[in-house]
Structure formats: structure tokens, C-alpha cells
Amino acid sequence: MKVVDLRSDTITQPTDAMRRAMCEAEVGDDVYGEDPTVNRLEEIAAAMLGKEAGLFTASGTMSNLIAILVHTRPGDEILLGSEAHILWYEVGSASAVAGTNLRIVPNDENGSMDLDLVQAAIRPEDIHFPSTTLLCLENTHNRCGGAVLTPEFTTAACDVAHRNGLHVHLDGARIFNAAVAQGKPAADLTAPVDSVCFCLSKSLSAPVGSVLCGSRDFITRARKKRKMLGGGMRQAGVIAAAGQVALDTMLDQLEKDHANAKRFATGLAGIPGIACSIEATVSNIVMFSLPPHVPSREFVDRLREHGVKLNHTSRKAIRAVTHRMIDAGDVDFATDCVRSVLNEFR
Ligand SMILES: Cc1ncc(COP(=O)(O)O)c(C=O)c1O
Structure with a gap:
């Protein structure tokens, strides 16, 4: 998987x-x-x-x-x-x-x-x-x-x-x-x-x-x-x-990580119900939050079953960090998984 x-x-x-x-x-x-x-x-x-x-x-x-x-x-x-x-x-x-x-x-x-x-x-x-x-x-x-x-x-x-x-x-x-x-x-x-x-x-x-x-x-x-x-x-x-x-x-890698973070933020911002600021995503960390009825811990657990690992930082906020071992395809895969797991909570 x-x-x-x-x-x-x-x-x-x-x-x-x-x-x-x-x-x-x-x-x-x-x-x-x-x-x-x-x-x-x-x-x-x-x-x-x-x-x-x-x-x-x-x-x-x-x-x-x-x-x-x-x-x-x-x-x-x-x-x-x-x-x-x-x-x-x-x-x-x-x-x-x-x-x-x-x-x-x-x-x-x-x-x-x-x-x-x-x-x-x-x-x-x-x-x-x-x-x-x-x-x-x-x-x-x-x-x-x-x-x-x-x-x-x-x-x-x-x-x-x-x-x-x-x-x-x-x-x-x-x-x-x-x-x-x-x-x-x-x-x-x-x-x-x-x-x-x-x-x-x-x-x-x-x-x-x-x-x-x-x-x-x-x-x-x-x-x-x-x-x-x-x-x-x-x-x-x-x-x-x-x-x-x-x-x-490794310093050249950081620009790619930032571009991938921006790409993820852009994908997430396009998912109805997800709040994610594209402008605030300026380095390799992406923060987003879920609709009020979705508990972040359970959401993160379900995402993991789809192969995407993220951390929740509070009841509503989730954090993703891009790095050398993540490429644009991985980011798009993660975006698709967030979309489909969110649909499971509708
Ligand atoms: C801003 C910041 N300071 C300090 C640390 C601690 O670093 P370490 O995990 O090497 O103890 C971290 C780790 O994530 C961090 O994000």
C-alpha cells in the first residue's frame, strides 16, 4: 500500500x-x-x-x-x-x-x-x-x-x-x-x-x-x-x-518542500468544509481545520487507513509537513484521500 x-x-x-x-x-x-x-x-x-x-x-x-x-x-x-x-x-x-x-x-x-x-x-x-x-x-x-x-x-x-x-x-x-x-x-x-x-x-x-x-x-x-x-x-x-x-x-530541497506545501494547501482549500489558508502557508508546514462535526483524531486515524499520515494539533486543527521524501504526486494523493475521508463523515 x-x-x-x-x-x-x-x-x-x-x-x-x-x-x-x-x-x-x-x-x-x-x-x-x-x-x-x-x-x-x-x-x-x-x-x-x-x-x-x-x-x-x-x-x-x-x-x-x-x-x-x-x-x-x-x-x-x-x-x-x-x-x-x-x-x-x-x-x-x-x-x-x-x-x-x-x-x-x-x-x-x-x-x-x-x-x-x-x-x-x-x-x-x-x-x-x-x-x-x-x-x-x-x-x-x-x-x-x-x-x-x-x-x-x-x-x-x-x-x-x-x-x-x-x-x-x-x-x-x-x-x-x-x-x-x-x-x-x-x-x-x-x-x-x-x-x-x-x-x-x-x-x-x-x-x-x-x-x-x-x-x-x-x-x-x-x-x-x-x-x-x-x-x-x-x-x-x-x-x-x-x-x-x-x-x-539540502538547502535547495527546501524550496521544493515549500512549493509542495503550497500545492497541498491549495488542494485542501478547494475541498468544501476544509479551512486552509494558502497565503499563510509560506514554508513546509500546512495547517488546516475540519468542519465542526468532524473530530480531528478520528479523521487522522481514518486517513491513516488510506495510507496518509498526519498529526492533529488540537480538537480541530491538523498539521502536515512536507519534506525530502514527499513529491507533488504524494501531495495530490494526500489531497484526494482527505477529500474521500471527509465524505465518509457526511
Ligand atoms: C520549533 C521547534 N523547536 C524545537 C524542536 C525540538 O527539536 P527536537 O525534536 O530535535 O528535540 C522542534 C521539533 O519539532 C520544533 O519544531
């Missing part, structure tokens, strides 16, 4: 070139800083994001937590969007491990936040208050349907934060999607933030890993936090090699 897996770009498997590079990688003990392949990946990633240094980590979740640990102290308060990945899907690590208080600012549909609300949420000095020390942003924005933050918004948000003594961390799990979607170098989107991480294991197709980037001093401190979390990985060049190939070869 044909299977079209649109649950996430994390299901992408390493390319043949990545597997070869992994096999041939020159390695050393990375905890001693002696793995040349990891060192090179960290240098390349930092240069691409316009930062002084990088740190290879096991995952986006680990990178975000390390950044929070470096930028804050237990009891500090973090400002983040109401739809932030850090808030929804990182097992509460900012509170459980870093001991921080989370203060939520509503996300607009485009992943941004009202900067007046950000300013208002920053606590003044008061003996009763936690200190607000960090603002977290996300680009592209997962729960906001792959929306992209513009450099102008990021700069304005950083201005507010920096003026008030806060640092800014950018969860850029899909920052290269954001860059391709705006036709700009990734470094243009990351210039004003103090730290940024991105994932190698999502649309870039590498099997494992994320790179956290920032100033040399920030990365020195981050390296120690990584060790504390058990993330010192020894001969990690074996996996970092795939990450290098990902950065070398």
Missing part, C-alpha cells in the same frame, strides 16, 4: 551521501574538543548564522534547554509566545530543569508577538518579583503553521529585550526554511539575537542533531551545560558528518 507520511520532516532519512560521510568521518573525543568533524560542523554552522561559535547537541530540545540554562538563573522569568515549542513540547524542561518561571505573551497568527505586550510583561525591579532575563522567539513557527519572522520583527523584539537588560534566544529549529521562504541569508534573520539553534534532523534530513550558536563566551558556558545534561558525545563526528552534508546539499 502507498504510504504518504506528512507527520513531520523529522521522519526524513539520511541521504546516501550522508551515510557515506558517516562511514568515512574522521573522529576524536569531542569532550576533549578533539573531534575534527564536529569542530568543522560547529564552525560552518556558526558562520552560516553569523555567530562566533557553535555547539553540536543531540536535539533541538537540548539546545533550547542549554540556552535557557546559560541565559538565566533559577527563579528568573522567561517571556515566550503562547504557541512556543518550548512551552508546548519540551516536557516543561525550562521549569523542571532550569527552574525558570514562564510568562506567556500571546502569539499572533504569524508567529510574532505584540511588542507592547512584551514590554508590559517585563518586570520592573521589585522585591516581590522574579527577574525577567530572557525572551524566546521561534522561526519558523511550528504551531503557527510554519510562519516566518521577518528580520524587522526580530530586530524590533531584540531592541525591546536588550533595552530592558534581557537576552534573546531564537528557537530556529527550521531557520533555513525561514531564510529560503524570505529569500534571505539565514544570518540576516539571526543577527540581533544572542543565541540561536537549528535542527539538522528535520527538513535538512540528517539523522541526529542540532547546533546552538552564539558568542564565543556563550558557547564556552553552553558546552559545560551540555556536559551537565549528559550531552558530551565523544566520537560524535560519526553523526556530525551527516550534518555537514546536510548543510552542503
Whole structure:
């Protein structure tokens, strides 16, 4: 049976070139800083994001937590969007491990936040208050349907934060999607933030890993936090090699993924009863919702029986993510399946 897996770009498997590079990688003990392949990946990633240094980590979740640990102290308060990945899907690590208080600012549909609300949420000095020390942003924005933050918004948000003594961390799990979607170098989107991480294991197709980037001093401190979390990985060049190939070869793929997402959104928008915004589909994530009488969990289960795998993100909303292993024919197949499964609920 044909299977079209649109649950996430994390299901992408390493390319043949990545597997070869992994096999041939020159390695050393990375905890001693002696793995040349990891060192090179960290240098390349930092240069691409316009930062002084990088740190290879096991995952986006680990990178975000390390950044929070470096930028804050237990009891500090973090400002983040109401739809932030850090808030929804990182097992509460900012509170459980870093001991921080989370203060939520509503996300607009485009992943941004009202900067007046950000300013208002920053606590003044008061003996009763936690200190607000960090603002977290996300680009592209997962729960906001792959929306992209513009450099102008990021700069304005950083201005507010920096003026008030806060640092800014950018969860850029899909920052290269954001860059391709705006036709700009990734470094243009990351210039004003103090730290940024991105994932190698999502649309870039590498099997494992994320790179956290920032100033040399920030990365020195981050390296120690990584060790504390058990993330010192020894001969990690074996996996970092795939990450290098990902950065070398996969960026062209992202434009195709975005075109396929747009194609899917266009197909879905043409199905009576489905709400899907074609204009809001700007990267590789497509969000759509069902008519009120159709429960999304059951809909997703039925679609799977037809060979199409999607994720529901709430009672009504469903998410699809395009990636290297999806072509235009797969998207059309998925559109036809959505149409016929919806008919089963009439
Ligand atoms: C925006 C965002 N940040 C962070 C992560 C976490 O990445 P990982 O799954 O590598 O921990 C994800 C994963 O989907 C994500 O979408």
C-alpha cells in the first residue's frame, strides 16, 4: 500500500551521501574538543548564522534547554509566545530543569508577538518579583503553521529585550526554511539575537542533531551545560558528518518542500468544509481545520487507513509537513484521500 507520511520532516532519512560521510568521518573525543568533524560542523554552522561559535547537541530540545540554562538563573522569568515549542513540547524542561518561571505573551497568527505586550510583561525591579532575563522567539513557527519572522520583527523584539537588560534566544529549529521562504541569508534573520539553534534532523534530513550558536563566551558556558545534561558525545563526528552534508546539499530541497506545501494547501482549500489558508502557508508546514462535526483524531486515524499520515494539533486543527521524501504526486494523493475521508463523515 502507498504510504504518504506528512507527520513531520523529522521522519526524513539520511541521504546516501550522508551515510557515506558517516562511514568515512574522521573522529576524536569531542569532550576533549578533539573531534575534527564536529569542530568543522560547529564552525560552518556558526558562520552560516553569523555567530562566533557553535555547539553540536543531540536535539533541538537540548539546545533550547542549554540556552535557557546559560541565559538565566533559577527563579528568573522567561517571556515566550503562547504557541512556543518550548512551552508546548519540551516536557516543561525550562521549569523542571532550569527552574525558570514562564510568562506567556500571546502569539499572533504569524508567529510574532505584540511588542507592547512584551514590554508590559517585563518586570520592573521589585522585591516581590522574579527577574525577567530572557525572551524566546521561534522561526519558523511550528504551531503557527510554519510562519516566518521577518528580520524587522526580530530586530524590533531584540531592541525591546536588550533595552530592558534581557537576552534573546531564537528557537530556529527550521531557520533555513525561514531564510529560503524570505529569500534571505539565514544570518540576516539571526543577527540581533544572542543565541540561536537549528535542527539538522528535520527538513535538512540528517539523522541526529542540532547546533546552538552564539558568542564565543556563550558557547564556552553552553558546552559545560551540555556536559551537565549528559550531552558530551565523544566520537560524535560519526553523526556530525551527516550534518555537514546536510548543510552542503539540502538547502535547495527546501524550496521544493515549500512549493509542495503550497500545492497541498491549495488542494485542501478547494475541498468544501476544509479551512486552509494558502497565503499563510509560506514554508513546509500546512495547517488546516475540519468542519465542526468532524473530530480531528478520528479523521487522522481514518486517513491513516488510506495510507496518509498526519498529526492533529488540537480538537480541530491538523498539521502536515512536507519534506525530502514527499513529491507533488504524494501531495495530490494526500489531497484526494482527505477529500474521500471527509465524505465518509457526511
Ligand atoms: C520549533 C521547534 N523547536 C524545537 C524542536 C525540538 O527539536 P527536537 O525534536 O530535535 O528535540 C522542534 C521539533 O519539532 C520544533 O519544531
